[in-house]
Amino acid sequence: MIVAERRKFIKDLLLKNKSVKVSDLVELLHVSEETIRRDLVRLEKAGIAEKNYGGAILIEDAANVPVVPPVDERKRQYSLEKELIGRAAASLVKEGQIIILDAGSTTWFVGKHLPANASLTVITNAINVAEECSKDETASIYLLGGELRRNSMSLVGPQAETELKKYSADFVFLGTSGISLRQGFTSSDLFEAEIKRGMVSAGQKIVVVADHSKLEKAGLTTFCNFEETDIFITSDLTDKKILKEIEDRGVQVIVAPLSEETII
Known part of the structure; x- marks a missing residue:
């Protein structure tokens, strides 16, 4: 799975569950903890997630991003x-x-x-x-x-x-x-x-x-x-x-x- 696909997977999981754990993502995606933490940093900079101990939570505004029409x-x-x-x-x-x-x-x-x-x-x-x-x-x-x-x-x-x-x-x-x-x-x-x-x-x-x-x-x-x-x-x-x-x-x-x- 390429970087963009992995981050989209994490984003979708955040939108669905409101939070993610590093340990769960490591097991699901078969990558290192360091890789997941870098992904979470990127999603945090994008205003989607807020990192916490052991994972991240969804930022409220990210759930309200409008769907882009065709x-x-x-x-x-x-x-x-x-x-x-x-x-x-x-x-x-x-x-x-x-x-x-x-x-x-x-x-x-x-x-x-x-x-x-x-x-x-x-x-x-x-x-x-x-x-x-x-x-x-x-x-x-x-x-x-x-x-x-x-x-x-x-x-x-x-x-x-x-x-x-x-x-x-x-x-x-x-x-x-x-x-x-x-x-x-x-x-x-x-x-x-x-x-x-x-x-x-x-x-x-x-x-x-x-x-x-x-x-x-x-x-x-x-x-x-x-x-x-x-x-x-x-x-x-x-x-x-x-x-x-x-x-x-x-x-x-x-x-x-x-x-x-x-x-x-």
Whole structure:
């Protein structure tokens, strides 16, 4: 069992039983106590667990993380807002550049608006993003391998993580499940969070895109903190005070203008 699978197993057990014991996990997973304790430290940093003597307990807020709907359904939520955010993000890209796009509804809109006939190299773990970008016949598309997550139409796992180490991109565009001033940019899926971290390591400029509904929400685990992020792109429906706080942490904020009445 790979690291991400093991931690997801522990997380699921915590959500079910509210607590876990190191001794039980050692027996169930056939790994050392030291390995389990490292996993619990990681889950504690992610805001899921609180370590105690001999194990860990579930943090109350972690049980209330919302279920993420399928990506096609998410594309229809705040679709105009995401379209304008995607267009603003895509405008950063210049001819001949290498970009990485992760799986998500807003990143799909980035792919939709990439400059045409620009001989781009696009690397993604999302089947629907690869399909959209392939409409430009001058683009070279690289689809990362791995296990298919049907909810997001993304490929995750150690194969994708290993492949990412081969690349160096001009831009990495990432979606996010939530944005917390304490935790940074977060994901509700441990597997996808690992891929996002790999993408962060492969990029020269890290760009996070998100509609206004993602602010002041926190997913299960942080994949990118503010210090690692170069640009955050959202709309003018987002709370300006929060955007100022994000700017104060060294992130360039780009706001796509639109009126609330036009949001679909």
